[in-house]
Amino acid sequence: MNKxxxxxxxxxxxxxxxxxxxxxxxxxxxxxxxxxxxxxREAFFKHLAREMRQEMKELAELIVEFKRDFQSxxxxxxxxxxxTYIPQAADQLEGIIESTEQAAxxxxxxxxxxxxxxxxxMEALAGVRRQLVEREAASGPQARGEAQDxxxxxDSLRQSLERCLLLIxxxxxxxxxxxxxxxxxxxxxxxxxxxxxxxxxxxLSFGLKxxxxxxxxxxxxxxxxxxxxxxxSDLRGPQRPGxxxxxxxxxxxxxxx
Amino acid sequence: MDTNMRVLxxxxxxxxxxxxxxxxxxxxxxxISEAENxxxxxxxxxxxxxDLVLCDWNMPEMPGIELLNQVRSDEQLKGIPxxxxxxxxxxxxxxxxxxxxxxxxxxxxxxxxxxSEKLKKIxxx
Numbered sequence: 001m002n003k004x005x006x007x008x009x010x011x012x013x014x015x016x017x018x019x020x021x022x023x024x025x026x027x028x029x030x031x032x033x034x035x036x037x038x039x040x041r042e043a044f045f046k047h048l049a050r051e052m053r054q055e056m057k058e059l060a061e062l063i064v065e066f067k068r069d070f071q072s073x074x075x076x077x078x079x080x081x082x083x084t085y086i087p088q089a090a091d092q093l094e095g096i097i098e099s100t101e102q103a104a105x106x107x108x109x110x111x112x113x114x115x116x117x118x119x120x121x122m123e124a125l126a127g128v129r130r131q132l133v134e135r136e137a138a139s140g141p142q143a144r145g146e147a148q149d150x151x152x153x154x155d156s157l158r159q160s161l162e163r164c165l166l167l168i169x170x171x172x173x174x175x176x177x178x179x180x181x182x183x184x185x186x187x188x189x190x191x192x193x194x195x196x197x198x199x200x201x202x203x204l205s206f207g208l209k210x211x212x213x214x215x216x217x218x219x220x221x222x223x224x225x226x227x228x229x230x231x232x233s234d235l236r237g238p239q240r241p242g243x244x245x246x247x248x249x250x251x252x253x254x255x256x257x
Numbered sequence: 258m259d260t261n262m263r264v265l266x267x268x269x270x271x272x273x274x275x276x277x278x279x280x281x282x283x284x285x286x287x288x289i290s291e292a293e294n295x296x297x298x299x300x301x302x303x304x305x306x307x308d309l310v311l312c313d314w315n316m317p318e319m320p321g322i323e324l325l326n327q328v329r330s331d332e333q334l335k336g337i338p339x340x341x342x343x344x345x346x347x348x349x350x351x352x353x354x355x356x357x358x359x360x361x362x363x364x365x366x367x368x369x370x371x372x373s374e375k376l377k378k379i380x381x382x
Contacts, residue, residue: 179273
């Protein structure tokens, strides 16, 4: 390449430059053209990056705009149903499980306490009964009659305590309502969450279809479905407070782009 | 029925574990341990010797039926009496448990009497 250039320059200058001078000139030209190429490449990539940033910003703005647009198109009460009432319903149900569990535990604490006290009272009574039997054997006829009467009362008291224990045991068994209602409520929570997901998808899909058809009335049914599905996928994401980005975060992100 | 035997209660609901524990104490059992799911129960079963397992069906991590299958396929554990204590009263559930080798099936809500009867039947056999 350089030889050809040297020969062409030699012909052009027609002996006015020496061979070393022509070579020097070619080296200079090569350096300059390489630098130029590098500069062109850098400028090209800078331009490309700028273009991409702009495209991304527009795309992000489009997504945010779509979100705002379909939210304003959907009846506010329906939006509220999805954003407020349904999540609240799940929270309320979870609250029921927690509060019934706390109450059930407290009641069981009490029942266990009553069970212990009743058992202690029965044990004490059995001791008194034994002492009475011993005294009865060692005493005279009058005292024996009184002891028998007292013994009868102790037996009756013991029977009452036994019935008490049965009632406590039965109350304990009935505390299983907390487990059973808890399981049913958990299933309802799952159902509410599923409903929320379905409603969200329906509302999004509906809003996006209306918007897309307005902007592009000629769009075919098939293209509309695939465009909406693509946008649904773009819009999908955490919606609850504290999860994902909020509007301020999105605006900040857009400003940085 | 030997009330000195070691019993493992497996249920994710603390309330139910407590109820079962109380009932077992009323019957006379003294050595009672608890696990809140099948996975934790399997760990317990492999580290200590148990004579009876009372297990719920619906639990996170590992449901009762899976624990039963694992117990029955383990050479060391397969002989342990395994009682399913569950609100799942559907025929297919019961058939699945029987197929997996359940020793008895108690439907929630239950009474101390039912638990006592079922256990007596298992240990009399």
